Amino acid sequence: MSTTTYAGQPVTVNDEGFFEDPAQWTEDMAPEIAKSLGIDQLTERHWQVIEFMRAEYAAKGTGPTVRALGKSSGVSVKELYQLFPKGPAKIAAKIAGIPKPHGCI
Structure with a gap:
């Protein structure tokens, strides 16, 4: 575990960069996390x-x-890969400040 700073707030992350405590996340952190992952701007669909x-x-x-995202979120799997290249569930989880979903490599 280590500590990193998003939106001026220190947060505890694991060795892959996922939040250890999702309660530490704020909406202000999401754009900064997204930029660090190569997503320049979060659109309404990202949110x-x-x-x-x-x-x-x-x-x-x-x-x-x-x-499950493709079936239930209202965003198709194809669009998920456009919004979150290189692994939609993993990247979206990181931006959302939650642990890596089970089944993600």
Whole structure:
């Protein structure tokens, strides 16, 4: 575990950069995290996925897989890969400040 700073707030992250405590996350952190992952601007569609990820984590204790995201978030799998290249569930989880979803490599 280590500490990093987003939006001027220190947060604890694991060795892959995922938040250890999702309660430390704020919306102000998301654009900064996204930029560090190569996403220059978060659109309304990005936010739809981020909010869905956080809601699923709050309800189930884990983030959804890409397949579940594509079925339930209102964003198709194809669009998920356009919004979050290099692994939509993993990248969206990191931006949403939740742990890596089960099943992500």
